[in-house]
Amino acid sequence: MSGRRYAIYDVFTDKALAGNPLAIVFDCDGLDQAGMQAIAREFNFSETVFVEPARNPAHNAAIRIFTPHYEMPFAGHPTVGTAVALANDIGLSHDTATLLVLEEKIGDVRCAVTSDGAGPGFAEFDLPQLSEPLDAELDEAAIAAALGLGPHQIGFENHRPSLWSAGVPFVAVPVAGLDVAAAIRFDGPAWAEMAPKRDNGAVACAYLYCRDTIGHDNAFHARMFVPGPPVYEDPATGSAAAAFSGAIVAFDQPQDGVHTHWIEQGIEMGRASRIRLEIDVANGKTRSARIGGHAVRVAEGTLAV
Template structure:
C-alpha cells in the first residue's frame, strides 16, 4: 500500500489555528489528476498542494494546487506554505533549510525566499505575473447589491470597483468603512449572474477592502468571498493580494522606490491573517512585486493512497 507524507500548515499567520490552512502532500508521484482532486476533496481545505519532482532540475519542485473542486494555476497561501514546508523538511533532514528555491506552478516558475530564525518561518515569493486590469461590464451598484451593501458604501477616495488579475482574476470592491466590510455577505446566485468566469470555468471571486483597519500597522483590511454551492469566505488570499497590487498602484500611485503594505484578512472569521505586499516602483510603474507571510505546522501524517 502506498504511503505518502503530508503536513497541514496555517499560512499567513505566526500562530496555530489562525490564518489559512493548507495541506501539503510531499510525495505525489504516481497520482493522476483525478486522484489529486479526490485527495483535495478529502482534506476539504481551501487548497491542497502536491509536491512532484521538478521539470527543470535546477528548481526545487513542481507543485500542483487543488481546491476541493478544481485545480488552480497559482495561489498565494499554497506557495508560501509549500515553500516553508519544503524548507523545514530539508532542515529536519540535515540539509539547508533557508534561502532561495524555485517552485514550478501552472502559472510558471515562482522564485521564493524562506527565512527560519528560531521563530515561525517566513517566506515570500516574486509575483509570477505583474497585475493587470481586465474589462468588467457589471455595474458597481449591482456588485454592491450582490454583497448586501448600499451604493453609497461602495468606493472610497478615488478607489472604484474593478477586475484585476495577477494570475487569478478578482473583482476588487472598495468599501467606505470597516463597518461596511463587516456587513458584507455574498449572494451567490446574484454574483454568478454578474461575475466573469476564469479559465477553469469558475466565477471570479469578490475581494472587498477598505483603508480602515483593526491592526495599527495594517494598510488595508480585506475579505474574500468565493461563490458556489455552498460559497465560503477565505481567511487569507495571496493571489488576491497579487491582483490588489495593481489596485494600489493604479489608485494610490506610490512614488518610485520600494513600497510595503500589510494586509489584514480573516478577522471576521476568527482566523486573523497578515499578508505582506511589497512593490518596487520604477518610472511610475511596477517593476516587481512580492508577497510574503509566516506559516506554522499544525498537523502531519501519512496518506495511504
Template sequence: MKGRKYLLYDVFTQDPLTGNPLAIVLEAEGLDAAAMQRIAREFNLSETAFVDAPADPKHKARVRIFTPDYEMPFAGHPTVGTAIALSELAGGEDADEIFVLEENIGLVRCAISRNASGPFAEFDLVELPRQLKLTVEPEVVGAVLGLDADEIGFENHRVGLWSAGVPYLTVPVANLGVAARARLDSAAWQEFAPTGTGGSAANVYVYTRDTHDRDNAFHARMFVAGNPSYEDPATGSAAAAFSGAIMHFDQLPEGPTRLWIEQGMEMGRPSRIRLEIDVKGGRMISARIGGHAVKVGEGQLFA
C-alpha cells in the first residue's frame, strides 16, 4: 500500500521537543474533509496541516488545518511550520523567499528568512483584529480561571473578546505568579462563554506584561475550552487576535512595532512568537506573526 508522507515539526521554537508540535500531511490529494478530520484525530495534536496543490499555480500550496475536532479557518503554528517545511522540501535552505499559501481564511503571504538561528517564517494577517461584543463580567472570568477578581487586569488592560479570524477571550492578569495559577474550569466556562471556532466555547488567552525573559514583551497562556480542557504551548492565531488588544490599550506609536510573546513555560514547552504591528494615522494597517520551526520526525501514513 502506498503511503502519504508526513512530517513532524516543533513550531515557534529552535529546539526540538519544545514549542508547539505540528503534523503536516504532504500528499492530501484525494482526502475529503471527513478523512482529514479522522487523520487529525489520529495524530491528536492541537493541529494537523494538509497540503494539496494550489488552485492558482502561482501560489505555493493549498493548506487545510484541522484540530482533532474541527477545521480551522487558519492557525499560526501550522502556517509557520508548513511554510518552513515546504521551503526546506524545495531545497531553499540557503535562500530567502516569499510565497502564498491558500488557506480557508484566504491568501496568506509568507516570508522565509534564514540565519545562524535557522529558518524563520512570518505571515501577514489576512484579517486585522476586531473587538467583539462581550457580556461576561470580569468576576466570572476570574472565577472560571480560579483567580480573584482583583488579580484580573493590569494598568488599563481589561478583559476583551478579539478575533483576527479566530476569536479569543483575552484576559490580562497582574503578574507571572497569577498566570501560573490559572486553571480553566471548562464546564463552568461553557455556561457563560461566547462562541468560538467550530461552535465550541471561545478559548481563553491569559497574558501579563511580567515575563521570564526580559527580551519578551508579554507572557501568555492559552486554554482550549473543551471536554476536557487543555493548554496550548504556542498559539499564533491568539497572538493575532491579541494584537488588537495591544493596539487598543497601549496606543502604539506611528510606524512598525516589533515585540515577542513567550508561551508554554508552564507546560515545559517554551516558545516565542514574534508579533509585528504597523500603525499609520493612529490605526493598525497591517500585522505579521513569525517564528522558527524545527523538524523532529517524518513517516508514511497508510490512510
C-alpha cells in the first residue's frame, strides 16, 4: 500500500527545530515489521512511530516504535509526540484535556493532551512501569574513562552511578556540575565494554546528570548517549527520565507528596529540550510517576512506498 500519511514533530520543546525529532507514520494496518524497520531506517531519526488500529475498541491506537536498527518496547518522546499528533487529529479542546490510551509493547499507556489554543500541544503520560533498580557492578573509574572524565568528577552529594529501568535500562551517572557535563567526550566502544547489557544483548545507555542547570526553573541538567553502533547523543529521552525517577527517590529521599522536576537536555547539541517529571511519593516510595512535554508539528506528507 502506498500513500501512507506521515508527520514529523519536534518533541519536548515548544519551538520548532529544537527538542527531539520524531517521525509518525499513520494508517499502518497491514504493514509488516520488515517494512516498518525499512521506513524507520529511511527517516533515520532516533525513533519512528507506526500507528495501527487499537486491539481494544476503547483505546485510541496501537503504536510500534522503531529505531533505525531495532524495535523498542517503550519510549518517551514517541509517546508524547504521537499523543499530541492524534489529539490534533481529533481536535484539541482548549478547556479540557483530551484523554488517550495508546497500546505499546510495554502495555497500555494513558495520556492527557492539552493546548492553550495558540501554541503546541502538551502531552503527559502515566509511566506504564515504575522505575526499578537493577543489579550491576559499576566501576566508577571505568565509567569516568568512558566519558573522558576523571574519577573525581563522578558523583555529587550522595548520588553515585546506578542502573535503573522503567521499561528500558539506563546507567544514571551523576557528574559534578555543568562544566563537567560540557566536558564529556563519550567513548562508545569503551562504554560498551564495561556497561551492563539488556536482555536482548544491547548495552545499557549512559544518562549523565547534574543538579546545576542553565534554565533557572529546571531541576536537573542531563545528557544521554547511545553506545551504538552507531554512537550518538540523544537530545531528549523520556524513557531515561522515567528510569531516572528511581534514582531521584533513592538518593534524594523526598517527603511524601507530589514532586515536579523539569529536566533540561540537548543543550550541548543545539537541540534544547525540557521534560517534566512528576513523582508521587508515599511511604518513601514511588506510588506513580508521569512524563510530560510539548510537541510541535514541523512537517507532514505521504510516503510513496
